Amino acid sequence: MDTSATLRQALLTDREHTLTLIYHRTFPLVRRYVQQQGGSAQDAKDVFQDALVIFYEKAVAESFVLSSSVSTYLLGISRNLWRRELSRRQQLPATSLREEHTQEVAEEAEPGTDGREALAVLDYVERLGARCKDMLLAFYYFQQPLEQIAGALKYGSIRSATVQKFKCLERLRKSVRAAVAESVAH
Structure with missing residues (x-):
């Protein structure tokens, strides 16, 4: 070359x-x-x-x-x-999830939960919608190649699937950051 x-x-x-x-x-x-x-x-x-x-x-x-x-x-x-x-x-704002903040989130969680579910990333993945959820789970959890994901989710090309994966991941990061910042602020 x-x-x-x-x-x-x-x-x-x-x-x-x-x-x-x-x-x-x-x-x-x-x-x-x-x-x-x-x-x-x-x-x-x-x-x-x-x-x-x-x-x-x-x-x-x-x-x-x-x-x-x-x-x-x-x-x-x-x-x-x-x-x-x-x-x-x-x-990004420098926030740390100290023990006291974790406890606050746990106290605000739904009755019958221990608070860990409130911080579970999967909850945030669910909120992204079906396509993003399918994309992120296929790539990160099931470790499927992008070629396979692009075909299964009917993207026009691998590039389209890559861009969509990146956008979904950024949306997930933003929602988790916002939730952490909100829990720290309270």
Whole structure:
């Protein structure tokens, strides 16, 4: 994959194989970078997946010119995405769920529950709606590949399924954060 045209052709003719090769060469670099910057292995996977989607969309465009190695280019995208994520995380209110807050939430829970259900993420997943629930459970709980999920949920492409998964995950994060912030404020 010496030139942009060769790379584009490889992605268009044998996308899965080409992306797998790129993944095996580049993901360890991204994982190391994200972990050195305070992230987890899962953070690295999320960042790299988003970077790979961005890279793929640019690489198959006729106007794309690759002036570095694929790994260097992807690492650059990943670094930018990770910096943006760190910035977003720093802007969130610093809240901790101390014992007293957990007790308050438990006291406000429905009679007959012990409070853990009030904080269960699955409750928040249920509130997202059937499509988001199906998407997130299939991907994270049942660990189904996005190709399978895209077909089962009738998305037009894997890219559409990836975008929808990201949107669902962001909605879930926002609702959990809001609930935690609300419980801490009371």
